[in-house]
Amino acid sequence: MRVKAIPVSLSCLLPLALCAQTPCNLTLHGRVVDEHDGSPLDFTSVVIPGTAHAATADDQGRFTLEGLCPRSYTLRFSHIGCLPREQRVQLPHADTLVLYLEHHALELADVEVVAKRPDDHVGQSHTTLDRAAMELQDGTGLAGLIGDIPGVQVLRTGPTIGKPMIHGLGGNRVLVLNQGVRQEDQQWGSEHAPNLDPLSSDRITVVKGAAGVQYGADAIGGVVITEPVELPVSPGLRGEVQLQGSSNGRGGGAGGLLEGGVKGVDGLGWRVQGSGLLLGDQQSPEYVLSNTGTRDGGGSAAIGWRTPRQGIQLYYSLYLRELGILRAAHIGNVDDLQRAIATGEPWYTAPFTHAIEAPRQTVSHQLGKAKAYRFLGGRNRLEATYAFQLDERREYDVRRGGRSDIPALDLHLATHTGEGVFKHFIGERLHGKAGINALYQENLNVPGTGVRPLIPNYRKRNGGVFAVEHLDLGANLELEAGARLEATRLEVYKYTLAGGFITPVHAYTDHALSFGLNWGIRDSLRLRANIGTAFRPPQVSELYSEGLHHGTAAIEVGDPGLGSEHAVKASAELEAYALHGRLRLNLSGHGSRLGGFIQLQPDGFQLTIRGAFPVFRYTATDAWIYGLDGEAEWNFLPHWALRPRLSLVRGRDLQAHAWLYQMPADRLANSLIFRIPEAGRWHALECSLTATVVFHQSRAPMGIDFMEPPRGYHLLGLSTGVGRSLGHGELRLGLEGSNLLNAAYRDYLDAFRYYADARGTDVSVWVRYSFGGKARPPHGE
Amino acid sequence: MTKPNLFLPVLLGAAMLAGCNKDKEDELTSPAPVNEEELITDAYIHFMDGAGNTFQWHAHAVGGLEGSSGLQIEADTLPANTQLQAEVILLNRSVSPVDTVSQEVLEEGTAHQFFFVPNQVPITVGYADQDANGFPIGLHSVWQIGAPATGEVAVLLRHQPIKDAAGVSDGDITNAGGSNDLEVHFPAVVQ
Numbered sequence: 001m002r003v004k005a006i007p008v009s010l011s012c013l014l015p016l017a018l019c020a021q022t023p024c025n026l027t028l029h030g031r032v033v034d035e036h037d038g039s040p041l042d043f044t045s046v047v048i049p050g051t052a053h054a055a056t057a058d059d060q061g062r063f064t065l066e067g068l069c070p071r072s073y074t075l076r077f078s079h080i081g082c083l084p085r086e087q088r089v090q091l092p093h094a095d096t097l098v099l100y101l102e103h104h105a106l107e108l109a110d111v112e113v114v115a116k117r118p119d120d121h122v123g124q125s126h127t128t129l130d131r132a133a134m135e136l137q138d139g140t141g142l143a144g145l146i147g148d149i150p151g152v153q154v155l156r157t158g159p160t161i162g163k164p165m166i167h168g169l170g171g172n173r174v175l176v177l178n179q180g181v182r183q184e185d186q187q188w189g190s191e192h193a194p195n196l197d198p199l200s201s202d203r204i205t206v207v208k209g210a211a212g213v214q215y216g217a218d219a220i221g222g223v224v225i226t227e228p229v230e231l232p233v234s235p236g237l238r239g240e241v242q243l244q245g246s247s248n249g250r251g252g253g254a255g256g257l258l259e260g261g262v263k264g265v266d267g268l269g270w271r272v273q274g275s276g277l278l279l280g281d282q283q284s285p286e287y288v289l290s291n292t293g294t295r296d297g298g299g300s301a302a303i304g305w306r307t308p309r310q311g312i313q314l315y316y317s318l319y320l321r322e323l324g325i326l327r328a329a330h331i332g333n334v335d336d337l338q339r340a341i342a343t344g345e346p347w348y349t350a351p352f353t354h355a356i357e358a359p360r361q362t363v364s365h366q367l368g369k370a371k372a373y374r375f376l377g378g379r380n381r382l383e384a385t386y387a388f389q390l391d392e393r394r395e396y397d398v399r400r401g402g403r404s405d406i407p408a409l410d411l412h413l414a415t416h417t418g419e420g421v422f423k424h425f426i427g428e429r430l431h432g433k434a435g436i437n438a439l440y441q442e443n444l445n446v447p448g449t450g451v452r453p454l455i456p457n458y459r460k461r462n463g464g465v466f467a468v469e470h471l472d473l474g475a476n477l478e479l480e481a482g483a484r485l486e487a488t489r490l491e492v493y494k495y496t497l498a499g500g501f502i503t504p505v506h507a508y509t510d511h512a513l514s515f516g517l518n519w520g521i522r523d524s525l526r527l528r529a530n531i532g533t534a535f536r537p538p539q540v541s542e543l544y545s546e547g548l549h550h551g552t553a554a555i556e557v558g559d560p561g562l563g564s565e566h567a568v569k570a571s572a573e574l575e576a577y578a579l580h581g582r583l584r585l586n587l588s589g590h591g592s593r594l595g596g597f598i599q600l601q602p603d604g605f606q607l608t609i610r611g612a613f614p615v616f617r618y619t620a621t622d623a624w625i626y627g628l629d630g631e632a633e634w635n636f637l638p639h640w641a642l643r644p645r646l647s648l649v650r651g652r653d654l655q656a657h658a659w660l661y662q663m664p665a666d667r668l669a670n671s672l673i674f675r676i677p678e679a680g681r682w683h684a685l686e687c688s689l690t691a692t693v694v695f696h697q698s699r700a701p702m703g704i705d706f707m708e709p710p711r712g713y714h715l716l717g718l719s720t721g722v723g724r725s726l727g728h729g730e731l732r733l734g735l736e737g738s739n740l741l742n743a744a745y746r747d748y749l750d751a752f753r754y755y756a757d758a759r760g761t762d763v764s765v766w767v768r769y770s771f772g773g774k775a776r777p778p779h780g781e
Numbered sequence: 782m783t784k785p786n787l788f789l790p791v792l793l794g795a796a797m798l799a800g801c802n803k804d805k806e807d808e809l810t811s812p813a814p815v816n817e818e819e820l821i822t823d824a825y826i827h828f829m830d831g832a833g834n835t836f837q838w839h840a841h842a843v844g845g846l847e848g849s850s851g852l853q854i855e856a857d858t859l860p861a862n863t864q865l866q867a868e869v870i871l872l873n874r875s876v877s878p879v880d881t882v883s884q885e886v887l888e889e890g891t892a893h894q895f896f897f898v899p900n901q902v903p904i905t906v907g908y909a910d911q912d913a914n915g916f917p918i919g920l921h922s923v924w925q926i927g928a929p930a931t932g933e934v935a936v937l938l939r940h941q942p943i944k945d946a947a948g949v950s951d952g953d954i955t956n957a958g959g960s961n962d963l964e965v966h967f968p969a970v971v972q
Contacts, residue, residue: 332960332961348943401888451817606851609823609824612964
């Protein structure tokens with residue numbers, strides 16, 4: 001049995017869950033709620049016109065239709081106070097239906113139901129996690145939440161820092177889009193994790209493809225999108241509180257949100273949200289990972305006003321984080337590193353503590369966003385977004401002379417972004433968007449560190465134009481084509497090692513193209529294919545690094561002559577249903593040709609008074625990365641499913657005729673899932689037991705790494721969630737366990753694999769209570 | 782962006798851009814040079830025998846730690862079959878006035894320890910100083926020089942070593958942990 005959330009936003013109606021079983025024995029579970037405030041629409045009538053299938057929703061808005069066959073149905077919903085809606089549902093559901101509608105009843109008159117949002121990722125393999133899926137993930141942080149998706153990996157720097165990697169490309173080659181704004185937060189190094197609270201969003205989408213047309217620079221490997229939340233538009237208060245506790249790190253977190261409309265002002269809605277997390281030292285199976293605690297805090301507030309023709313939204317968020325860096329990973333020279341590798345365990349361990357000492361990082365990220373839109377006749381609309389981001393990062397190192405409390409790195413990054421988009425419909429078949437975007441950024445080294453900055457001061461200006469058009473060729477075939485042109489100007493202000501002051505200027509002009517296809521070959525077979533290009537102007541660090549990188553005990557030397565990276569990536573994804581809907585199969589292949597691919601290459605040793613250091617230079621090469629992602633789900637018994645997930649990636653350096661460094665090892669995860677939609681007063685029970693195998697990475701280049709890639713490992717994880725109504729709200733409980741067998745392992749993608757094992761068993765519990773949504777008069781509109 | 786309702790974001794943007802003042806601009810485009818405060822540019826070992834004769838070993842980092850010009854080492858020949866008092870002096874000559882780093886090492890004695898590792902020369906080194914906890918620092922030491930030979934002595938400064946680990950107080954670096962702030966391999970000639 002399959003429970004799947006369909007993020008369908010009908011004006012009044014929202015079917016929530018879909019379960020499928022055997023031939024003409026499929027069951028559709030749904031829930032009808034008010035789009036405005038999420039309150040259940042009781043006694044809604046649900047019929048399939050032309051058949052005998054009919055149901056009436058209960059007082060929670062839930063309904064069930066049984067005895068359905070694996071084909072498509074049109075469901076008709078009607079409820080007093082709402083316009084009747086029709087919704088086509090394909091059984092078994094072959095694709096995530098996304099319906100884009102303005103919320104106002106008035107809009108319904110001229111907005112047609114279209115099967116796709118105009119900005120959807122037509123030909124690209126993508127995965128969306130909704131709130132329910134997010135809460136079943138055992139990871140924390142953005143990277144941890146999405147790290148189980150086939151094709152997605154986590155690039156780690158110890159247990160506290162994780163960055164997403166898509167199809168073997170990470171760091172600056174994965175764009176993070178937070179609340180619709182490209183996240184600019186000093187993502188130069190692998191030890192700089194994205195500074196955002198993933199729980200400030202209800203949905204996270206991972207696009208696994210080159211998406212340079214849609215999103216501009218950096219979207220080479222893919223894009224991680226934390227999608228903005230729609231605000232309520234009518235009165236009524238809704239809220240949520242969440243508590244969570246974890247055994248590993250002996251800590252926990254709390255979060256809450258409140259949202260509502262304003263009485264008497266139709267279309268005005270607001271939302272405030274906040275969360276905090278405190279964890280102490282993480283524990284590996286055999287020892288404490290000393291100084292790996294974290295403290296997170298964040299909050300956001302949004303207010304929006306919508307009328308049938310236009311709308312405006314203001315959003316502000318603040319995210320604060322302090323995290324410890326494994327004490328044993330602080331090294332003075334390459335001998336320390338080799339000693340750590342030879343010893344096989346951290347040289348420094350101390351009893352568990354919640355305290356955080358140097359080396360540590362404190363970061364703050366603020367985002368302010370204003371967005372407005374207006375319909376310009378028919379369905380065409382103009383959108384404008386402005387956002388300001390302020391990112392402050394302080395890194396404290398273990399220093400002499402009482403300087404451990406003075407940051408060794410103190411960066412202040414201010415970014416303004418603006419975007420204007422025209423979403424348009426040309427005739428019945430063609431729709432798309434065209435737009436312009438601009439970015440202005442200043443990076444400032446705050447004086448007083450007493451350390452020569454690795455990243456110099458700079459000013460960056462960037463502007464682009466783009467257009468993406470979609471052509472519907474019948475109900476089952478959609479084509480997409482797009483293009484973008486972008487220019488970047490970079491002014492750098494830097495002291496050279498010799499003591500001179502230089503102010504070089506760099507200019508880059510890049511373009512991207514994209515062609516996509518989304519073809520429902522049969523009801524049970526869908527093909528998505530895309531070929532797209534993407535680009536990435538070099539980062540300042542790649543141009544101007546000149547000095548000792550303490551994190552890696554290496555001297556890194558940039559090359560100001562580097563040009564932009566260009567990628568051509570092709571991907572094809574096949575989604576199929578078999579065994580009368582009991583088997584879902586999702587297979588996708590990808591291949592990227594990267595030109596001017598920038599990587600660090602070893603260039604001998606430099607003898608200093610602190611000992612010898614390896615020298616690495618940023619050099620450009622050509623590379624070829626290809627791989628396969630697969631996922632299947634087989635409902636082999638009622639309520640029981642087996643879900644294997646596979647990720648394979650290969651990367652070749654075409655100039656050196658060698659494997660690429662830090663390509664993810666092959667990974668296979670098998671989940672055994674048990675689901676029950678209703679059990680007495682409880683509902684939506686889901687348990688899954690997951691065994692993950694990460695193989696030894698035997699395809700590593702020679703002479704770059706200090707250590708052989710670590711051996712493969714097995715992990716066992718558990719995840720459960722269940723809900724019930726309580727009072728006027730809903731209670732959900734969950735239990736997660738990761739690394740249940742307490743395996744000692746090191747991961748090739750973890751920069752701290754030289755120093756210590758990864759974290760051991762963690763068991764965490766969470767409870768969430770959501771309330772409200774009934775304040776609205778039952779039949780008023 | 783011609784509709785009135787869209788002006789707000791533009792205005793907000795303009796207001797924020799206008800907030801960038803002249804001082805900020807100067808800070809960005811003409812920053813003050815950064816003095817590397819924790820650099821060690823010079824390491825000296827001063828030796829003195831019982832008769833008051835002095836000898837010196839000196840390592841100088843050309844262009845500092847991160848310089849590409851390398852390391853210059855000058856080491857006096859040490860007299861065979863003698864006992865020498867040794868003192869380590871560390872300087873940062875890249876700042877003005879010159880910073881005596883060894884003074885910081887002394888002040889944070891509990892967090893530092895020197896190690897002297899002779900290789901192919903008959904030299905044994907004993908500590909002649911103590912930190913606040915009674916563990917050696919190594920700024921002062923006594924060197925027993927044996928028969929004539931040629932080899933090297935590695936001089937290491939460990940930051941935050943585990944001083945109470947086995948053998949560490951006797952100068953055995955094996956269990957010391959910590960991180961290297963200095964590592965110079967001096968060529969040693971005993972005559």
